[in-house]
Amino acid sequence: MRPDSYSTPAFSAIKAAPARVYDFYLGGKDNFAADREAGKKVIDAFPAAPRLARANRGFSLRAVRDCVEAGVEQIIDLGTGIPTSPNVAEIACAANPHVRVIGVDNDPVVLSHQRAAVSRGGYTIIEGDIRRPWSILADPGFNDVIDLSQPVLVLCTAVLHFITEAEEPQRIITAFTDAIAAGSFLALSAVTSSDTDPTLIAQIRDAYKDATAPVIFRTAEHITSWFAGLELLQPGVASVTQWPGRIGLPTTLRILGGIARKPPLRRP
Template sequence: MDTTVPHPARRYSYWLGGKDHFAADRESGDAIAARFPAVVALARANRAFLGRSVRFLAESGVRQFLDLGTGLPAPDNTHEVAQRVAPEARVVYVDNDPIVMVHARALLQGDPRGKTAYLEADVRDPDAILTHPSLLETLDLTQPVGVLLVTTLHFVHDDEQVAAIVRRLLDAVPSGSYLVITHGTMDFSTAEGVAAYEKMFAAGGTDVRARPKSTVEQYFAGLEIVAPGIVPVGDWRPDATTDSPVSADLQIYGVVGRKP
């Protein structure tokens, strides 16, 4: 683990007001926020979307969740939300950062009527995840699974690789499963904002590969997209406490789809 190199999970924790980050993560977070001031509010809106979407899946009968790109523990983790609805819910958390897994194993202890497991693995190798003994001991892949890719895919920069990851994961789960994705986009930005983002991305100032709605929609080919469709995360089934941040430069799409 190189703490001199910023990591998305630790930077995200910084934006959420967490404590698990280093100077490089804070510097990276501050640099991005200086150019895109809405990013902190968007990170928090994205976290709230995770809670609403997991609750929706649990209320729809899903009892198994595969959370890829878990990030560091924060209030309303996936198993906490799911097990409020169904104490028997089972969750597998996956992340490629050792510090995330250390914290997850220590802190993410769920209802004993359910089960949680933790895999240190990379989403770019879905076969290793899907065949891991801990996953197979925790989830029954013949029964519906909620596959969660919440602010994960935009860290994989190759479009074809992302599409292949999603296809492999969906092929592994049965009818009645759900796919949940959030993804950064520049669709709402001005031309100046797009130019600034592309310059920052090319210089390595951000590791997020923003994608348009048309590309995100392709990941849901063959699925039934749940209303209200592909929308900014704050606009996906908001509740009384939901804040929908407005940004002229940056947004995060949220979308849920069901495998028929």
């Protein structure tokens, strides 16, 4: 398959969509009956799902704050999702008002709500599918905002577990990490199968079986491999509940997150 030939799922109000289900977990109202039905099935199987979603959100915002405080002034928010508050742009601009944030998403509901909120200073939203990373990197709207010769934060949280192996998540990550400058950061998170009850995995897969994208559980080792060639920050790849600002949650279902820095090119 050609690198950027993956097709974007068509909009559907009768099929659950990951961004809208996530909005439901976070207590939002920008979701449809199908999204709520899928979300309720997950909550029936794992009642702490909304708290885990909030913990993942907290990990994302912590990554933003830490990287901006480290000097990053550009953020690429892949799969930006339906806007909530506090959000990536708010946290980034609170730490440094000169930060530029570009959100990327392919969900029409997300795009509509994000464009309505685009009055936020330093924030831009473009339509894009992370399964076609080179199309995003070549987008004029992207290049009007992001200077890839300077350090950036690539934020990709709770997105890759909706990318199948056939859609090559490693290819997606590598496209971005190859494009960004040394001193840039990658922050990502994904649900893991490691130490997870197979029955619970089956129940969550079933909840998403009719959604616009299936949920894919991967081992901790697999998720860690996505950071190959980068320098992981402490505490490494860990449950999003175990990052600084810990949240006590059941460990029967975990989202693993990590932040890594792209090192300088080593000369022979």
